[in-house]
Amino acid sequence: MSTSVARDITSEIIDSLRQPFNAAIEQRSQALEQFKKLGLPGSRHEEYRFTPVTRYLEKNFSWTKNDIEGNIASAVGFLIPQLDANVLVLVNGKFNASLSKVISPASEITITTLSEAIRSQHVAVNEYFNKFVSNESDAFAAMNSAFWQEGIFVHVPENTPVEKPVFILHLNDATSAQVVTQTRILAVIEKGATVSVIEKSDSIGENTIFHNFAEEWIVKEGAHLEYCKIQNDSGKICQVSNSVIHQSAASKLNTFTLTLDGQLIRNNLHILIDGEQCESHFYGLYLLTGNTLADNHTVVDHKKPNSFSNEMYKGIMDGNSKGVFNGKIYVRPHAQKTNAFQSNRNIIISDTATVNTKPQLEIWADDVKCSHGCTSGQLDEGALFYLRSRGIAEANAKAMLLYAFAAEVLEPIQNHTLKAYLDNLIADRLQKNF
Amino acid sequence: MLNIKNLQAKIGEKQILNGIDLKVNAGEVHAIMGPNGSGKSTLASVLSGREEYEVTGGEVDFLGKDLLELSPEDRAREGIFMAFQYPVEIPGVSTINFMKTALNQIREYRGQQALDAVSFLQLMKEKMKLVAIDQSLLNRSLNEGFSGGEKKRNEIFQMAMLEPKLAILDETDSGLDIDALRIVANGVNKLRNKNNATIVVTHYQRLLDYIVPDYVHVLYKGKIVKSGTKELALELEAKGYDWIKSEVTVA
């Protein structure tokens, strides 16, 4: 038996990451204190019961030096073909200007690195940076707030529709050594403005990667945000993302999260509905194979009356994969006339895949309509038989049904190029791997 | 029986009834017609005591009592029956159980003894025939999963059970095919006698082929703008509501 003394992974991480704080120094040290206080979540932590991020970090990383430069000459292979967008590329946590280009006019949108925005004391940064991120409750959020390396700042002025989408690419190059990356986004969409943001993460190399995101999205009165996240890392990546979206009155939100690959993926999506007449749609799809574990923890917090939220997450698990879903709906006192719906549907393909799901309603107002439904099962045998009786081979019939099951979550996506791209990704995956 | 004088009502900030005058005597059938949004359903709702509507003026006398002072259940117990345009569903409560509770509370109000199970079932069987409703339907949860026609038939069945003095049929014909319409109308006609009265609220003349009114009133912008006999309904059918609208604007 091993007699090793229990490691204090939190301290090891802090020691390895400590670096000259280049910006927001005071906030960083506050966050560091919170990180120390929280410590990394152990296996008994209710929110990380099925998702052993801490153990993964202990087992697969040496916490010594983690400042490996990436070496990527072209981003073309990682982009969405034909998508005419503003492109921002971060390689191993650092902004890469040569791979990036901003095509929208400055009158429509401000896009800079976060460190630049902090240096120039942008009003929106002063007001919102670190305001909603869950530093008090999630150790990884606090860790990011203390140690983030670089990020992207997006600002859309009042009543401005941004024509071209914003494409943010996180690339990790682990060809030469393990990589630890901490990146961040702050986006402020002012009153009545509209923007679409696509965020994608990819990686190359055989070494392990730990990528810790934190994101703050401020959607002001009557603004409209489309936000799509694509996780398609082929490498050995462990990714934790904390996304907080704050919605003011009459704002509209569409989010879509697609998880295809990676070792250990944990997404915390926290939506604060802090105004009346808001609309919020959040969709997710996880198509898992191999040993991937994907965990989507979502919270929608209705703080004000008369808003609507609708959540639909679907998963297909094959191989030894694990799907974890946890969806919380809070309806606070006085948030009357809230309509909140949630659905989580899972299909398990192989006999070694598993799913753990916990939909959760917490309601403190009486005049509301809230529901959740979740299922776990296989393909409908009746439908399968029907297709086969029309002459379709079993494998094709299965792929067709799985595709139909999965593609439903793409419906709310507006951008045709994006939709076609996602559609292809899904169809490809289902043909190849299931 | 019913005497409405200068009745005005609003919902929220919106004034809907602007001074309705209407007198209904025992034995009579009155039809209230009018274009969408003229206040027909509001009138029915105010008479039955829906709390969303605020009465801002006027008075309603029902058999010597100030109707507007009464709670909705006391109005029902005094003999007002509303056949709803959209009857609600109550899961887990059978129509039978529902009717038994209602009938016995009304009887108690009137100082009558509660019906025992046997006499209640007898009464029910008798009334079921009137609207050709099947008992299996009445054993099910109230209106849950009923078709539009079944719901309306259930309304008329309840009307037969409670034997109201004044029945208000709110758009009872909406969503009914011709056969269902005939069954429902037939039930209403069988229940008519010289001691009770009926107010039929409808958009179309069609229902009045089956339930023949003594008087027809046209409601427009919250006021009765024209009254007449059943011929008025036919005239409306032929000329449409625009004719009334232009007449009102000219006047």
Add this chain to the structure above:
Amino acid sequence: MSKGNQVLEEITSKEYEHGWTVNLETDEAPKGLNEDIVRFISAKKNEPEWLLEWRLKSFRQWQKMTEPKWPNVTYPVINYQDIIYYSAPKQKVKPNSLDEVDPELIKTFEKLGISLTEQKRLTGVAVDAVIDSVSVATTFKEKLSELGIIFCSFSEAVKEHPELVKKYLGSVVPMSDNYFAALNSAVFSDGSFCYIPKGVRCPMELSTYFRINAANTGQFERTLIVADEGSYVSYLEGCTAPMRDENQLHAAVVELYAMKGAEIKYSTVQNWYPGDKEGKGGIYNFVTKRGLCAGDHSKISWTQVETGSAITWKYPSCILKGDYSVGEFYSVAVTNNYQQADTGTKMIHIGKNTRSRIVSKGISAGKSQNSYRGQVHVMKRATNARNHSQCDSLLMGDQCGAHTFPYIDVENNSARIEHEATTSKIGEDQIFYCLQRGIDEESAVALIVNGYAKEVLNQLPMEFAVEAQKLLALTLEGSVG
């Protein structure tokens, strides 16, 4: 609807009906808990050595454990040294027939509406009455014993059927299962025991009535039901307690053991004193109930109507070990004023082709908090497991809360699991519809709530269903805001 509030006021100001105490001479242990108290209880009951050892082991386990903090309830710290762990109505000798039972006791049960005498013979319910932890009388014993059915107090079972008790005690709820189960295992004073032999269908409902009477007393009863192969039993449990200002602790354990082809139906109408309108007093109801479907084709069905207690913490569960075994959980939990309930079930699918069904109807009013917490776990080898769960919450007024915490864990790809939950309030249009038919608001709410809970109430045996409906109406009529 201001009228609704007014009706709510009237209803919630109704007094708790069962809130009287009886002057029974009691035989009590001193306050507090230590090994000597455990020995005292065991000695009082003339228990064999093995049982004392089992208790002491449990006590030592309990000392190492901490009170669970995860339920969605809050209450002041319980001082376990301030509780009396044993209180028995004084009786000179154990009664041989009902004629010898203390007439005060008989009166107590008559006030509760439980006659231990002839009346029950007519309704065909055999009753074991437990007052302040001690079983005082059991009816119909002879008639049942003709069929080989054992139905008696737990202490009697220890004496008369030690081999059965020894074999099954703690077999479903191990002593160290949880904090309150360990506490119960150390200090349980009595309860009911029931054994149905092979192939026997118990011809009558078996029933236990629990009552806490003495002040500062905790009640820790233990129920053990063993259904041998192919047998059937339906068991009812009811409970009341007097009104007292301080909180009282109730930590019971119920174990059900179903062998091949056996079926156990366990129904509870829980009406412990809920505390007053300001939330003062009331019972802390921390109960561990679990059934083991040990044999193939066995079935365990829990039905509960929870209207009482200041705090309820209870998850009647089924371990579906036998192939083709079936677990069911039907629950109505009503909370009003300052009551808090965290209740639900666990369905653990281990065997193949196991099925489970969950129907939970929560109703919260006043300033209460009502949580459903449940787990459906399909283990790796539980091929073709099926579960359907329906969890509905109804809120009355804007100061209460309804919470749903379902855990669904699936490790087998052939499982089909469906979970649905809704939260709503009583529709104003539903109430108006009733009013328009001449039904007053109180009756309308009672009608709608009973309709809402009907799927669960239907599972109760007739006599209980009527009582349950009355209880629902009493706590909630008209409480729509």
